[in-house]
Amino acid sequence: MYFSPERNTRLAERLFAHARAGTTDRAAAAMSYPLSVYADPAIAAKERERIFQALPMMAVHASQLPEPGDFATVQLNRTPVLVSRQKDGRVRAFVNACRHRGSTLVRQESGRRHLFSCPYHGWSYGSDGVLKALTFPETFGPVPEDLRLVELPCEQRHGFVWIVEDPQGRIDLDEHLGPGMDRLLAEYRLETYHVWRSETFEFPQNWKIMLEGVLDGYHVSFVHGATIKPYFYLNMMVIEDFGRHHLTGTPRRTIDTILDTEAPGQSALDGYAVFGNLVSPNTSFVLHPHHIEHWTLYQHPSDPGACRAVLRILTPSKTLDERGQVLMEKNWKIACAAIVNEDVPVGNGIQASARSPHAGVALLGLNEVGNQVFHRAWRHYMRE
Numbered sequence: 185m186y187f188s189p190e191r192n193t194r195l196a197e198r199l200f201a202h203a204r205a206g207t208t209d210r211a212a213a214a215m216s217y218p219l220s221v222y223a224d225p226a227i228a229a230k231e232r233e234r235i236f237q238a239l240p241m242m243a244v245h246a247s248q249l250p251e252p253g254d255f256a257t258v259q260l261n262r263t264p265v266l267v268s269r270q271k272d273g274r275v276r277a278f279v280n281a282c283r284h285r286g287s288t289l290v291r292q293e294s295g296r297r298h299l300f301s302c303p304y305h306g307w308s309y310g311s312d313g314v315l316k317a318l319t320f321p322e323t324f325g326p327v328p329e330d331l332r333l334v335e336l337p338c339e340q341r342h343g344f345v346w347i348v349e350d351p352q353g354r355i356d357l358d359e360h361l362g363p364g365m366d367r368l369l370a371e372y373r374l375e376t377y378h379v380w381r382s383e384t385f386e387f388p389q390n391w392k393i394m395l396e397g398v399l400d401g402y403h404v405s406f407v408h409g410a411t412i413k414p415y416f417y418l419n420m421m422v423i424e425d426f427g428r429h430h431l432t433g434t435p436r437r438t439i440d441t442i443l444d445t446e447a448p449g450q451s452a453l454d455g456y457a458v459f460g461n462l463v464s465p466n467t468s469f470v471l472h473p474h475h476i477e478h479w480t481l482y483q484h485p486s487d488p489g490a491c492r493a494v495l496r497i498l499t500p501s502k503t504l505d506e507r508g509q510v511l512m513e514k515n516w517k518i519a520c521a522a523i524v525n526e527d528v529p530v531g532n533g534i535q536a537s538a539r540s541p542h543a544g545v546a547l548l549g550l551n552e553v554g555n556q557v558f559h560r561a562w563r564h565y566m567r568e
């Protein structure tokens with residue numbers, strides 16, 4: 185069960201009520217924003233600084249480096265990062281660039297190593313980032329004292345390594361998540377999950393368009409008519425609003441089987457509703473009955489009209505039996521097909537509109553509660 189019994193009951197009461205009445209949660213007021221937020225290079229530059237460089241990114245799952253000496257590499261918004269697990273079990277994050285002349289230090293995605301040797305001229309570093317040895321030292325001459333990899337603020341919590349891209353920055357997950365989101369993430373016990381598969385996509389649309397598509401429940405009837413629509417109540421959502429983050433839930437049609445026979449909360453909601461989580465600024469993950477679909481979005485390095493999306497599927501057990509494997513392959517295909525064939529073309533159209541100075545403003549209605557939280561958080565980070 186994903187939720188604590190209290191939260192499960194609380195959510196069930198509200199989902200049952202909406203399913204019976206055909207209603208949905210509604211925001212207090214509508215919102216609007218200029219479509220230029222998706223195309224303006226000045227806005228993208230401000231996001232690079234205030235959002236992607238300053239805030240903790242939910243960057244690596246801890247199961248990718250479980251033991252001391254294990255490492256994983258990840259590309260943050262602009263910075264390639266090497267995360268290594270120390271002897272005491274803690275993690276540290278470094279810019280994955282050699283201090284000699286900047287060669288990528290580690291090219292593998294993950295592995296175990298106590299010494300990282302640069303592929304270019306063979307300098308080597310410990311898993312604490314300290315330069316241990318350089319090659320031909322007598323001919324190279326002196327190097328600055330205490331030369332080490334550039335270190336980034338990071339913390340492991342809720343099964344993920346969170347990293348701040350700015351070496352001068354600080355990480356404060358209590359402040360960033362707030363007590364509500366922190367408590368919710370703790371309920372999921374994401375540290376017990378494993379990455380079943382991960383893939384990186386590039387799409388020709390702004391990162392916010394892509395993320396908003398994952399948060400949006402209003403479009404399902406129209407964009408996912410054949411694939412997703414039949415399984416859900418449409419335009420129906422409950423929200424737990426944590427200010428800058430949220431949890432949303434939409435009933436599956438399967439809820440009909442318990443609506444009149446069970447008290448709300450009697451059963452775990454896992455199979456009776458789908459839940460979306462916004463961990464702002466750039467992550468959303470969806471709770472399915474047997475897996476979690478985890479999306480993290482980054483900017484394109486220079487084009488505001490493009491993005492990089494990292495999709496991870498997390499499963500509760502490390503190895504799946506044959507049936508589980510087949511099922512997960514099927515889920516993967518469905519998720520990719522719905523996104524690539526159905527959501528992406530719509531998003532590309534929004535991007536085309538945003539390039540025009542004459543397309544006007546976007547509106548977020550009262551029923552678009554999840555997307556409203558995303559924009560509220562974005563404005564907060566951008567100080568707009």
Ligand code: FES
Pocket residue numbers: 282283284285286287302303304305306307
């Ligand atoms: S760039 Fe790494 S040793 Fe030269």
Ligand SMILES: [Fe+2]
Pocket residue numbers: 397398403407408527
């Ligand atoms: Fe969609």
